Amino acid sequence: MNTLPSLFVSHGAPLFAVDAGSTGPALRAWAQAHGKPSAIVVMSPHWMARTPMVMGTPAPQTWHDFGGFPPELYQLQYPAPGQPALAQEVVALLQAAGIEAGLDQRRPFDHGTWVPLLHMYPEADVPVLQVALPAGWGPAQVYALGRALRPLRERNVLLMGTGSMTHNLSEFFGGEREPAPYVIEFSRWVEEKITRGDTAALLDYRRLAPHAQRAHPTEDHFLPLFFALGAAADGARPDYLSREVMYSMLAMDAFAMESA
Numbered sequence: 001m002n003t004l005p006s007l008f009v010s011h012g013a014p015l016f017a018v019d020a021g022s023t024g025p026a027l028r029a030w031a032q033a034h035g036k037p038s039a040i041v042v043m044s045p046h047w048m049a050r051t052p053m054v055m056g057t058p059a060p061q062t063w064h065d066f067g068g069f070p071p072e073l074y075q076l077q078y079p080a081p082g083q084p085a086l087a088q089e090v091v092a093l094l095q096a097a098g099i100e101a102g103l104d105q106r107r108p109f110d111h112g113t114w115v116p117l118l119h120m121y122p123e124a125d126v127p128v129l130q131v132a133l134p135a136g137w138g139p140a141q142v143y144a145l146g147r148a149l150r151p152l153r154e155r156n157v158l159l160m161g162t163g164s165m166t167h168n169l170s171e172f173f174g175g176e177r178e179p180a181p182y183v184i185e186f187s188r189w190v191e192e193k194i195t196r197g198d199t200a201a202l203l204d205y206r207r208l209a210p211h212a213q214r215a216h217p218t219e220d221h222f223l224p225l226f227f228a229l230g231a232a233a234d235g236a237r238p239d240y241l242s243r244e245v246m247y248s249m250l251a252m253d254a255f256a257m258e259s260a
Helices: 023-034 071-075 084-096 110-120 137-148 150-154 181-196 199-203 224-231
Strands: 004-008 039-049 053-055 102-104 128-134 157-162 237-242 254-258
Touching: 004 023, 004 224, 023 110, 023 181, 023 237, 023 254, 039 110, 039 137, 039 224, 053 254, 071 110, 084 102, 084 128, 084 137, 084 150, 084 157, 110 157, 110 237, 128 137, 137 150, 137 199, 137 224, 150 157, 150 224, 157 224, 181 199, 181 237, 199 224
Parallel strands: 004 157, 039 128, 039 157, 053 102
Antiparallel strands: 004 254, 053 128, 237 254
16 A cells, blocks of 8 residues: 655635646646545545534535635536545544544535645545534644544545645735735745644744734634644655745645655
8 A cells, every 4th residue: 555645735715726826737746646545535624613523425515615706616516426434434543542523424525625636636536535623623633633544644545634824815805916925934934844843833833933823813724734744654844846825915835744
């Protein structure tokens, strides 16, 4: 069995589905280089629940969970199958780690999942299931959740966190196109800490990182990064796929946590 790295992907705005920038092709190239996984387990900030829930849907629908965008976006579908048997295993692994978890038999794919996967595996022929981001959890708890699922990587399962390296939507309609300086400073601070393996600093990013509050007025789009870090092998270091910035304020950073 192939042991895959874990992956963090910034999924940007819903328009990323049709406006791929340089990040979309980079994700596609990475996916082609690593071959198709046996399944994909994703944490997206667009599914939050009181406790960790796991998608047990055998044939998840594509949810267009956004409004006010061009009609073409609402025509897109991502008909990847679910994998209920794997969902049961995910629940068992979480419970074995002392993390209460349950199954959701009706959950569809939200755009935080299907938009990046549309670029990576456009054939939609790899089974996909989502794990909910528990509301009110902090970085250390999400990191522990990812760590509990590490064994799946040894079975060619891709563990992926999808969110955004920066996500201040109050600045989305500002009309600027050049990357905002604070976006660069925050993103490169994060990259430095990941590269150095300074998990303690990352877990305390809210206090230590430059412009953390501006980069993330709320934590939801940053927390899936800790899912990816927790799922990575000890000593793994980032292989950056993208450092693109869209709309001045959306850092599209994507990286794989490769074993040293």
